[in-house]
Amino acid sequence: MVNGYSRQLYWQIHHLTQNHEDTDDVLQNTFIKAWKGIDNFNADSAISTWLYRIAYNESISFMKQKREMASIDDEDFIGQATFVADEYFDGDRTQHLLQEAISTLPAKQKQVFCMKYFDDLKYEEISETVGTSIGALKASYHIAVEKITKYLKGKE
Amino acid sequence: MSTKDKNILDAGGKYPFKVSDEYFDNLAARIMEQIPEENQVPQADNARTETKVIDINARRNRQNMWIKALSIAACFTLVVLLSIKFFPTLSNEEEATAEMTAQEYTDDDYNEDLMYYSMADYGDVYSYLSGAE
Numbered sequence A: 001m002v003n004g005y006s007r008q009l010y011w012q013i014h015h016l017t018q019n020h021e022d023t024d025d026v027l028q029n030t031f032i033k034a035w036k037g038i039d040n041f042n043a044d045s046a047i048s049t050w051l052y053r054i055a056y057n058e059s060i061s062f063m064k065q066k067r068e069m070a071s072i073d074d075e076d077f078i079g080q081a082t083f084v085a086d087e088y089f090d091g092d093r094t095q096h097l098l099q100e101a102i103s104t105l106p107a108k109q110k111q112v113f114c115m116k117y118f119d120d121l122k123y124e125e126i127s128e129t130v131g132t133s134i135g136a137l138k139a140s141y142h143i144a145v146e147k148i149t150k151y152l153k154g155k156e
Numbered sequence B: 001m002s003t004k005d006k007n008i009l010d011a012g013g014k015y016p017f018k019v020s021d022e023y024f025d026n027l028a029a030r031i032m033e034q035i036p037e038e039n040q041v042p043q044a045d046n047a048r049t050e051t052k053v054i055d056i057n058a059r060r061n062r063q064n065m066w067i068k069a070l071s072i073a074a075c076f077t078l079v080v081l082l083s084i085k086f087f088p089t090l091s092n093e094e095e096a097t098a099e100m101t102a103q104e105y106t107d108d109d110y111n112e113d114l115m116y117y118s119m120a121d122y123g124d125v126y127s128y129l130s131g132a133e
Helices: A002-017 A020-036 A047-069 A093-103 A107-117 A123-130 A134-154 B003-011 B021-040 B046-104 B107-118 B122-130
Strands: none
Touching: A002 A020, A002 A047, A002 A107, A002 B021, A020 A047, A020 B021, A047 A107, A047 A123, A093 A107, A093 A134, A107 A123, A107 A134, A123 A134
């Protein structure tokens, strides 16, 4: 299971955490939780969907804990990331700005935007994985693009 | 929106992070190292481990309870079936005995019992019937 899904889950988690250390923690927790809860796995859904949902919930609770430690009250706000000293960051200044803008999005919008923009997934595929309707995904993506655009304008 | 920003969003893109293949190669081993620790778990997770044990026992207890209940129900059914089969026979025997007793209990028997309980003998009876004092 780890060998089959670790890469896919790693990047899905990374979309939310935006750094390797947090992603590593969440990914390990995800597989441990999956191992513990394998009896609860409902074979009606794909195992990738099941794992994705565990990973998403783990990411949210991890970031919430992190936010609480940082004493930030807004539930949806995950916090603006910095990538200056990130050895795993492999982009130029423009991509750096884009990642900063993404880091200001709520978790769901961030996830949908990254799956659409970076992973180039169709809404149908995202819907199957995330378990949200296509209409809601389109709305989330549209709002995310607007927010990112506004952020980038402010940085001009 | 400036042309530059529009290009960023229209271009789609390469995710600007990298991670070595070695990380994924070692990941399974690192996770497997943690799983036994999760099971051993000295203090904090004891309750969780105990809960699992309790669940197993509870399932076993439930099975035993069902077996006991079914056994009791089977015994009860057997008793009922046997009672239905033999109860009428016993009843007939009792009725037959009662009828025989009634038939054998004649008037003479009644008179003898009457004399016994009134402490009288045949002489007393004859003198009473003849009107002698």
